[in-house]
Amino acid sequence: MLISRKQQSAIKAINYDLFENIQIAISEQEILQKEQPGTLPSAETLRHLFNRFNFLYFNGKLTRPVIEYSNRMTCAGSYTPVKNLIKISQKYHAIFPDEIEDTLKHEMIHMIHFNHNAAFKVEAKRIGASLKAKTHPSLQKQPKYLYVCPGCGLEYPRQKKVRMLSCGSCSRRGRFDPEFKLKLSKSFTAGREISYA
Secondary structure (H helix, E strand, O other), X not given: OOOOHHHHHHHHHHHHHHHHHHHHHXXXXXXXXXXXXXXXXXXXXXXXXXXXXXXXXXOOOOOOOEEEEEOOOOOOEEEEOOOXXXXXXXXXXXXXXXXXXXXXXXXXXXXXXXXXXXXHHHHHHHHOOOXXXXXXXXXXXXXXXXXXOOOOOOEEEEOOOOOOOEOOOOOHHHOXXXXXXXXXXXXXXXXXEEEOO
């Protein structure tokens, strides 16, 4: 039976893809063995994990993004579609190092479903990725402003200044009520605490 050149090229490509995936698995295991226990995986290891998860869960259809660590992020990870960039938080994974594979899988789903909608949740369940990251007190930002309700005294810590906000407990029907407009009690700026009477 004669095979056309086009068919020969297709067969070579299939064989090459199979060989490449085997090579990825072998080199990934070698790299994982080189990693020091207690340290975060290198960016190269993250790329190999991406390739493995892409092959296992997405049939290799995801485009390869740039994967890098961020030392500023407090959330577990993020995906930026415009840059095709996955960022992994060093701060978060220094506390939860065992979550790094889960975070990578979560961000890979964002490459298909940007929002945490029903389709995202189905995909997360299918590949065994969590929907939310864990919380830790050291990952939470300290508030810059503290507002107090003049009626009940309930405190509202905020990152930004607010102008027209009233107490959720005292206001009627969930609408702004000038009688219970929150008053600035303290601000924490430039390492100083300023109190307002």
